[in-house]
Amino acid sequence: MTTRLGQFIVFTLGVIVGVPSLAHHSTAEYDNNTITEAEGTVVDVSWFNPHVRLTVSTEAFDGETMLWELEGMGVMRLDRAGIPRDLVSIGTTVRFAGNPSTRRSRHMYVTNVLMPDGQEILLRTTSEPRWSEDLISIRGGSVIDPALVTADQPEGIFRVWVPAGNQAPAWAADPPLTAAARAARDAYDPTRDDPLLDCTAPGMPRLISRAGGHPLRFSMRNEDIILGNEYFAVERLVRMDGSSAPAGLEPTPLGYSTGRWENGDLVITTTHIDWPYFQLYGLEGVPQSNAVELVERFMFDESSDTLSYNITVTDPETFTQTLTAEDYIQFRWEPGLYFLPYECVMVR
DSSP, X not given: OEEEOOSOEEEEEOOOSSSSSOSSSOOTTBOTXXXXXXXXXXXXXXXXXXXXXXXXXXXXXXXXXXXXXXXXXXXHHHHHTTOOTTSSOTTOEEEEEEEEBSSSTTEEEEEEEEOTTSOEEEOSTTXXXXXXXXXXXXXXXXXXXXXXXXXXXXXXTXXXXXXXXXXXXXXXXXXXXXXXXXXXXXXXXHHHHOGGGGTOOOOTTHHHHTOTXXXXXXXXXXXXXXXXXXXXXXXXXXXXXXXXXXXXXXXXXXXXXXXXXXXTXXXXXXXXXXXXXXXXXXXXXXXXXXXXXXXXXXXXXXXXXXXXEEEEEEOTTTXXXXXXXXXXXXXXXXXXXXXXXXXXXXXX
16 A cells, blocks of 8 residues: 655654664654655655654745654664765655554654665665665665685684674564463553653563674673664673572573583573563563563574574563474674764653
8 A cells, every 4th residue: 555645744864784683773653565655855764773764844845844653674774784874964855655663643654765866775675676776775684894704714603794684583473472471461551651652672582582783793791692783872791600599699681501512513501580570572562571582593504605593482470382483593604894983862
């Protein structure tokens, strides 16, 4: 369905790399089956995570003043695709299209922007051209210095990995929840309850399961593994000595992680987590208790330089059974890729 609006519009460009969801707060509120189009003049620009935000006024076109908030890509995704930060500036007249919110009036996830010179910006990996053959797109991958590519000689899993796609488990559509968990999920409002709206660094499993297109990096620290995330610049310590969590350990957002090698796979078990939600793509607002246990499996394929990710969750206060999302995320190696600084500005 396509609709046209001759009104004010605010849009945010925030994205996930290669996955049908974003790297920040949820996009579940947007109607992917509807495209709304409008035209206006940019009156404000905020080029920060979790979304790039633009405010667009259509007053010159219809005499009315109404504002829309439009969301799309995150800053790093645009930077890596070589889209300049000053491409859209205050005073620019643009045509834009995107998916309208089902929860908030005049909010949109922007997918296409047409510039005054006829150049069209595709702001989602799934976006198709609407108005022009002169395109700027995030589909082309990252712009990387060839010298960094040549110097990048990783060993096995110890490299920078970029999410290349995800597959929500079939059970995400109707998860086996306890009565209390189902009531809590029904009461969840992503425009109000998502901790990342306040730029709170994500805990587990969201740091991995909903990190959008942000890469992660495995490195060694003595005998342990550090799992670094570009997303909010968070590092996880994975203890490889087989030790158990100390008695009386207080839960934290990242929890206590221990790892082991199993048939070439890195298996990480995490307990003592203090993070309010178990979040996957396709699974929104599900509460998580401190009793949760997560088991992650990273499966490295040396022949293709790819990494697959499974996650298993056990939480008797939330789920009536143990659940596994197999091949939930696929990662690819992009030689020479490095982390960019993560800047976040509150969206409330």
